[in-house]
Amino acid sequence: MSGLTVQDIVKPENLVYKKTDLMTDKTLSYCPGCGHGTAHRLIMEVIEELGKEHETIGVAPVGCSVLAYEFMNVDMQEAAHGRAPAVATAIKRVWPGKVVFTYQGDGDLAAIGTAETIHACNRGEKIVIVFINNGIYGMTGGQMAPTTLPGMKTSTSPYGREVVAMGNPLKITELVAQLPGTYFVTRQAVHTAVAVRKAKKALKKAFQNQIDGKPGLSFVEIVSNCNSGWKMTPVDANIWMEENMFPFYQLGDIKKDGQLIEKK
Amino acid sequence: MGELKLMKGNEALAEAAIRAGADAYFGYPITPQSEVIEYLMSEKPEERTGMVVLQAESEVASINMLYGAGGTGKKVMTSSSSPGISLMQEGLSYIAGAEIPCVVANVVRGGPGLGDIQPAQSDYFQAVKGGGHGDYRLIVLAPSSVQEMSDFVPLSFDLAFKYRTPVMIISDGLIGQMMEKVELFDQMDRLTDEEVIEKYPWATNGKPVGKERRILTSLDLDPHKLEKHNHHLQAKYREIEEKEVLSETLHCDDAEYIMVAYGSSARIAQKTIQLAREEGIKVGLIRPITLWPYPKKEIEKYVQKGIKGFLSVEMSMGQMVEDIRLVVEGRTKVEHFGRVGGVIHSPEEVLEALKQKLIGG
Known part of the structure; x- marks a missing residue:
C-alpha cells in the first residue's frame, strides 16, 4: 500500500458513504455520545432518499433539539414548547401535498405538549412525529422528565424518582397507539449499527405512509441516551440504557397499518 | 352596491373571512364569539372557496396553528374571547418574534378571570401593551359596528402581510352579538399555491430548488443578534405608527x-x-x-x-x-x-x- 496519497484515496469511485446534503455543515450542538445527531441524520437521509427535500417542512421543538433547524437543511419552523403537533397540523392542512414532520423531546411532547400530541394523533393528522425519549430534560440541565424511570436520579429528583410523590413515567407512545388516528407507532433506538438500520427503516416507513396518504399519523419514538444528564460516559450511558430504559420502554413496532400488534 | 344582509357581528366577521380569501380558520368555542366558528362550519367554506376550518383542542392549539399555517404564507385567522385570548398570549409573542402574518379577533367579555359573558373593554392593556412576553406590538383595530366587523377583516389581512405582523380585531360582546345591516364586500380570490410561493419568499413551503432553506424562529441565542432583531422589529413598529393610524x-x-x-x-x-x-x-x-x-x-x-x-x-x-x-x-x-x-x-x-x-x- 506504500505510495498511496490522500489524493489517490479521495476519488468518487472510492466513495462508500457520504453525508447527506440535507444535513448542514454546522457543528452539532449536542454532547458527544448523544443520539440526537444520528436521529437528525436518519430523518434527513430518508427525506433525501424519498426525493422530498423541496417539499418538506419540519417543526423543531423546545429542548436540546431547539436548534434542529440549524442542522436540518429543509424549510423549518421553530415551535413554542410542546406546540409542534398543532403547528404541524396547520401546515399539513393548508399544504396537504407537502411532507410535514415534528421533532420533539420527552418534556416537549409528553409533558407540556400532551394535549397537542394526543389531539393531533387522535385527529389522525397526516404528519410524522419523531419523539426522542431520553428520560430527562437535557437542555435545562438534567431535571426530571415525564419519562424519567422510577428511582432515577435527576436534579429535581435528587434522591431518585419517588412515584408516590412524583408520579409514574408516562408511556405516551403506548397511549397514542390506542387512538384510532394513529396509523403507525413504533419505538426504536440509535445506539448501535443494528439499531440505526432498524430506526432508519421505521422512519422511512413513517414518511412513506405520509407520502402515500395513509389514513393517520405515524409516530416514531427513539429511546436515546443523555450521557451528560445521566452523568455517565457515553459508553456507560448506552449500557445503562439497554439495562434500564429498554426493559421499561420496549423496542419494536406497537401499531402497524392502523392495527395494534398483539404481544405474544 | 354589495350584498346587503342582516347579521350578527360575529357572523359578519366569519363571512368576511371567507370573502377576504382566507386560507384557514382555526378556533375554539367560547361565549360570546362561538358564532364565528359555528357560522364558518355551516357555510362549508371548503366548498365555497377551499378555505380550511378546523376546531382546535384549545386556544393554545389555535394560535399555534396560526403560527404554523401563517408561516407557510397562507392567510390565517382565529377568534376568541378574553379568557381564550389570554391563553393565546404565548403564541402571539412567538408569532410577533418570528414575524408571521395572521389575524386574531377578540370579542371581549367581562373579567378578570372567568368574569362573565357580557360586553367589556377591559382587554385594552393586553391588546395594545403586549400581553405576551418580550418587546412586541400588535396592530389593533376596534370596530364599532357590524359593518366594521366585516370591513376590518380584509384590512387586517392587508396590514398583517404588509408588515409580517399579527393583527388583532378587538370588539366586544355587544358588537359580536348584535344584528345590524351589513353591506358585504365581493368575494376575493384566494391566492393559488404558486402565487403564495411567488409572493412570500420568506414562507416555509418547501425549500426552493437552488435556494437556501427558510427558517422561521423567534430564537437567537446570540444576544447581539437578538438585540439587532429587536431593533428591526421596533423600526417596523415606528413605520406602522407613522403610516397606519386610523381615527x-x-x-x-x-x-x-x-x-x-x-x-x-x-x-x-x-x-x-x-x-x-x-x-x-x-x-x-x-x-x-x-x-x-x-x-x-x-x-x-x-x-x-x-x-x-x-x-x-x-x-x-x-x-x-x-x-x-x-x-x-x-x-x-x-x-x-x-x-x-x-x-x-x-x-x-x-x-x-x-x-x-x-x-x-
Whole structure:
C-alpha cells in the first residue's frame, strides 16, 4: 500500500458513504455520545432518499433539539414548547401535498405538549412525529422528565424518582397507539449499527405512509441516551440504557397499518 | 352596491373571512364569539372557496396553528374571547418574534378571570401593551359596528402581510352579538399555491430548488443578534405608527370638551353628544379605530387647540385613559368614566360624568 496519497484515496469511485446534503455543515450542538445527531441524520437521509427535500417542512421543538433547524437543511419552523403537533397540523392542512414532520423531546411532547400530541394523533393528522425519549430534560440541565424511570436520579429528583410523590413515567407512545388516528407507532433506538438500520427503516416507513396518504399519523419514538444528564460516559450511558430504559420502554413496532400488534 | 344582509357581528366577521380569501380558520368555542366558528362550519367554506376550518383542542392549539399555517404564507385567522385570548398570549409573542402574518379577533367579555359573558373593554392593556412576553406590538383595530366587523377583516389581512405582523380585531360582546345591516364586500380570490410561493419568499413551503432553506424562529441565542432583531422589529413598529393610524372625529370643530371612546363606547358617546348639545354643552368625540398605533397626533391637535378636557369613555376601570394622558402630559384635564363587569354605560351616565369630572370639577 506504500505510495498511496490522500489524493489517490479521495476519488468518487472510492466513495462508500457520504453525508447527506440535507444535513448542514454546522457543528452539532449536542454532547458527544448523544443520539440526537444520528436521529437528525436518519430523518434527513430518508427525506433525501424519498426525493422530498423541496417539499418538506419540519417543526423543531423546545429542548436540546431547539436548534434542529440549524442542522436540518429543509424549510423549518421553530415551535413554542410542546406546540409542534398543532403547528404541524396547520401546515399539513393548508399544504396537504407537502411532507410535514415534528421533532420533539420527552418534556416537549409528553409533558407540556400532551394535549397537542394526543389531539393531533387522535385527529389522525397526516404528519410524522419523531419523539426522542431520553428520560430527562437535557437542555435545562438534567431535571426530571415525564419519562424519567422510577428511582432515577435527576436534579429535581435528587434522591431518585419517588412515584408516590412524583408520579409514574408516562408511556405516551403506548397511549397514542390506542387512538384510532394513529396509523403507525413504533419505538426504536440509535445506539448501535443494528439499531440505526432498524430506526432508519421505521422512519422511512413513517414518511412513506405520509407520502402515500395513509389514513393517520405515524409516530416514531427513539429511546436515546443523555450521557451528560445521566452523568455517565457515553459508553456507560448506552449500557445503562439497554439495562434500564429498554426493559421499561420496549423496542419494536406497537401499531402497524392502523392495527395494534398483539404481544405474544 | 354589495350584498346587503342582516347579521350578527360575529357572523359578519366569519363571512368576511371567507370573502377576504382566507386560507384557514382555526378556533375554539367560547361565549360570546362561538358564532364565528359555528357560522364558518355551516357555510362549508371548503366548498365555497377551499378555505380550511378546523376546531382546535384549545386556544393554545389555535394560535399555534396560526403560527404554523401563517408561516407557510397562507392567510390565517382565529377568534376568541378574553379568557381564550389570554391563553393565546404565548403564541402571539412567538408569532410577533418570528414575524408571521395572521389575524386574531377578540370579542371581549367581562373579567378578570372567568368574569362573565357580557360586553367589556377591559382587554385594552393586553391588546395594545403586549400581553405576551418580550418587546412586541400588535396592530389593533376596534370596530364599532357590524359593518366594521366585516370591513376590518380584509384590512387586517392587508396590514398583517404588509408588515409580517399579527393583527388583532378587538370588539366586544355587544358588537359580536348584535344584528345590524351589513353591506358585504365581493368575494376575493384566494391566492393559488404558486402565487403564495411567488409572493412570500420568506414562507416555509418547501425549500426552493437552488435556494437556501427558510427558517422561521423567534430564537437567537446570540444576544447581539437578538438585540439587532429587536431593533428591526421596533423600526417596523415606528413605520406602522407613522403610516397606519386610523381615527374618526365627531363634532370636534367647535368642541370645548372631547370624549375619547372606541367600539361600543363610541356609539354610546354619540348619543351623549346629542344630549349634551341640547343642553348647550359643546362636546365632541375622537374615536380611535386603531388602538395601536394610537391616534396621538389627533389628540395632540386638540390639546394645541386649547380643549378644556378629555373624558375617556371605556368599559374598563381606566385603561385607554393612560394613553391619552401620555399625549396630554398634564396640559389639560384627562378623566375616565366607564362601567365594568359587563355593565354597559348609558348616554345619560356619560353626560353626568362629563359634567361632574370635567365641567364642574
